[in-house]
Amino acid sequence: MSDLSDLYQSVILDHNKRPRNRGRLPTATRVATGDNPTCGDNCTVYLRLDGDRIAEISFDGQGCAISQASASLMTTQLKGKTAAEAEAAFAGFRDIVTTGREPEEFSETAAFAGVHAFPARIKCATLGWHAALEALKQPDQPLSS
Amino acid sequence: MPPDFSAVRDQFPALHQTVHGKPLVYLDNAATTHKPRAVIDALVRYYERDNSNVHRGLHALSMRSTDSYEAARARAAAFINAADPAEIIFTRGTTEGINLVAQSWGPTHLKAGDVILATEMEHHSNLVPWQRLAARTGATLRLVPVAGADAEHGLDLAALDRLLTPQVKLFAFTHISNTLGTINPAADLCARARAVGALTVVDAAQSSGHEPLDVQVLGCDFLSFSGHKMAGPTGIGVLYGRRALLDALDPWQTGGGMVANVTYADATWKPSPERFEAGTPNIADAVALHAAMDFLDGLGRPALAAHDHALAATARAALAEIPGLRVLGPKAGSPRAGLVSFALQDAHAHDVVTFADQDGIALRGGHHCNQPLMRKLGLPSTVRASFYVYNTEADITALVTSLRRIQKFFAG
Numbered sequence A: 001m002s003d004l005s006d007l008y009q010s011v012i013l014d015h016n017k018r019p020r021n022r023g024r025l026p027t028a029t030r031v032a033t034g035d036n037p038t039c040g041d042n043c044t045v046y047l048r049l050d051g052d053r054i055a056e057i058s059f060d061g062q063g064c065a066i067s068q069a070s071a072s073l074m075t076t077q078l079k080g081k082t083a084a085e086a087e088a089a090f091a092g093f094r095d096i097v098t099t100g101r102e103p104e105e106f107s108e109t110a111a112f113a114g115v116h117a118f119p120a121r122i123k124c125a126t127l128g129w130h131a132a133l134e135a136l137k138q139p140d141q142p143l144s145s
Numbered sequence B: 001m002p003p004d005f006s007a008v009r010d011q012f013p014a015l016h017q018t019v020h021g022k023p024l025v026y027l028d029n030a031a032t033t034h035k036p037r038a039v040i041d042a043l044v045r046y047y048e049r050d051n052s053n054v055h056r057g058l059h060a061l062s063m064r065s066t067d068s069y070e071a072a073r074a075r076a077a078a079f080i081n082a083a084d085p086a087e088i089i090f091t092r093g094t095t096e097g098i099n100l101v102a103q104s105w106g107p108t109h110l111k112a113g114d115v116i117l118a119t120e121m122e123h124h125s126n127l128v129p130w131q132r133l134a135a136r137t138g139a140t141l142r143l144v145p146v147a148g149a150d151a152e153h154g155l156d157l158a159a160l161d162r163l164l165t166p167q168v169k170l171f172a173f174t175h176i177s178n179t180l181g182t183i184n185p186a187a188d189l190c191a192r193a194r195a196v197g198a199l200t201v202v203d204a205a206q207s208s209g210h211e212p213l214d215v216q217v218l219g220c221d222f223l224s225f226s227g228h229k230m231a232g233p234t235g236i237g238v239l240y241g242r243r244a245l246l247d248a249l250d251p252w253q254t255g256g257g258m259v260a261n262v263t264y265a266d267a268t269w270k271p272s273p274e275r276f277e278a279g280t281p282n283i284a285d286a287v288a289l290h291a292a293m294d295f296l297d298g299l300g301r302p303a304l305a306a307h308d309h310a311l312a313a314t315a316r317a318a319l320a321e322i323p324g325l326r327v328l329g330p331k332a333g334s335p336r337a338g339l340v341s342f343a344l345q346d347a348h349a350h351d352v353v354t355f356a357d358q359d360g361i362a363l364r365g366g367h368h369c370n371q372p373l374m375r376k377l378g379l380p381s382t383v384r385a386s387f388y389v390y391n392t393e394a395d396i397t398a399l400v401t402s403l404r405r406i407q408k409f410f411a412g
C-alpha cells in the first residue's frame, strides 16, 4: 500500500474533502471547461482578472480525488498570477506529476509527485490546470446565467 | 446450487498471474473476457498449419482455410439457431455489425418523417450510428426512457408502446445493459416492434457469451455480437440478419470477394454473406471464435448463465452491506445479468479502481460508453464488477474486503 499512500497524500485527501474555491463564481469574466472523455469527469474554471493578474478564481465539476484536489490546489496557486506566471506554474506542476521530482522550494504541489507512478491518472491531475489556462485565453465577457 | 466450474480456471492461462504482487482477480469481463487454452490453440494451429487466403486459391491450404472459415460460419449459425449460414456475416465486432446495418439498410429505407427507435440504456455503439443515420436521412431518433431507481432502471414499457407508432421503421435495443445489468425482454420487445412493422436490431454484446441465444425465438431481424466478450479473440464478431432482408440490401463496403461480375464500368454483387465481407476476412479469428463457441457449449450455456447470475446476486447482496454504497439496476431478487454497477458515496470510481488494482482486482470505472445514461442517473461514473465462468465467491470476498478498505480510507 506504500504506493497508494504516495498517491493519496494527506494534502490531496484534505483538498478532496474540503475543496478551496469551489463553486460558480458569479463575478467571473472568463470561463472554460475541461473534459476527460474516457471517464466522464469534467472541471469548469471561473476567473476574474484585475489588470493582467487573476483576482478571483474558482472551479466546479465532478471527478476523482486526484482531479478535485488538484483543481482545488490549482486555484490557491494561481490566484494573483499573470497568464505567463500561470503557464510557468503549470509547467512546474506537470513536471512533478510526470517525473515524480519534487520542487526545490517547498510547495503543496509536491504532494502530487506520487501521481507519476500511475500514468493513467496524470490526466486527472492536470484536468483543472488545463481548464484554467484555457480560461485565461478567453476574451473578457460577463458570465451568462 | 449454481454449477461448479472451479476446474475451468485452469484452462485460462492469463488468470494465473500476480498483479502488484497479488493474485489476479479479474472482474472486468463485460469489457472483455479471457481466452481458454482451446481458443489460443486454435489460433496458433490455424497460423501454423492452414494459413492461406479463402475462396480464391485452389491449392490445399486455401481449401483448408476456406473450409475452416465456412465451418466457423456454420458454427455461428448453430450457436444462435439461425436458419441458414448465409445469415451470418463476420464483422470486427458488435460495433461494426450495427454500423453495417445503419449504412447498408439505412439510407435506402429511411426518409424524412420516419422514426428510428432506440433506448436510453444503449452503449454508444448502438446510439451514435443511429444519430448519424437520422441526421443523414432526415429521420427522427427517439429513445425509450429508462425508468427511475424505484422501477429498477428498467425500460419504460408503457412509454415504448406509445413510441411504437407506424412511423417507426427500426427499433434497436440492447439485450443486456452493460451499465445496469438489466436483462431486457428481447423476444417481447421484438414482437411489439413487429406489430407496427418495424425491424429490430438486437445488441447482443453482453448476452452472446453468457445466455442461450436463439434468433428464431427472439424473432429479431438483426443481431450483433463480439467474439472477445465470449472467450473468443478480439477483432471478430457476428452480424446475424434475416436472409430475405440481407439479399435486398446494398453492400456497405466494396472490393474483392464480394463481387460477382466486374467490368471497368460497373459491378454486380454476390449474395449474402459474401456481399457484406469485402476484402480478405479475419479468417484466423473466425476459426478461433469457432473454438470459443464449442467451449461455451461444452460448459452448457444455461449452466453458464446460472453461474454468472448467481455470482452477480451474491455480489449485489454483499456490496449492499457496505456503508454509502449504491447499486444500480435490478433490485435483489430481480433478474440480473452477471454484472454489478455501483457508486460509493465518498470515493470516486477512478479512485476505487486504482485502489482495487493495487489489490490485484481488475474493475471498470467510468461511464461504460454510456455517457447520456450516466448523466440521467446523476452519476459521473460508476464502478462495475462483471463476472464470467472462471470467477468464484472468493473473488467476491476479495472485492468486498478491498471496497471496505477503500470506503474507510476516503470516509475517514
Ligand SMILES: Cc1ncc(COP(=O)(O)O)c(C=O)c1O
Pocket: B030, B031, B092, B093, B094, B095, B096, B123, B125, B126, B174, B176, B177, B178, B203, B205, B206, B226, B369
Ligand atoms: C452493450 C454493448 N454494446 C456494444 C458494445 C461494443 O462492443 P465492441 O466494442 O466489441 O464492438 C459493448 C462493449 O463494451 C457493449 O457492452
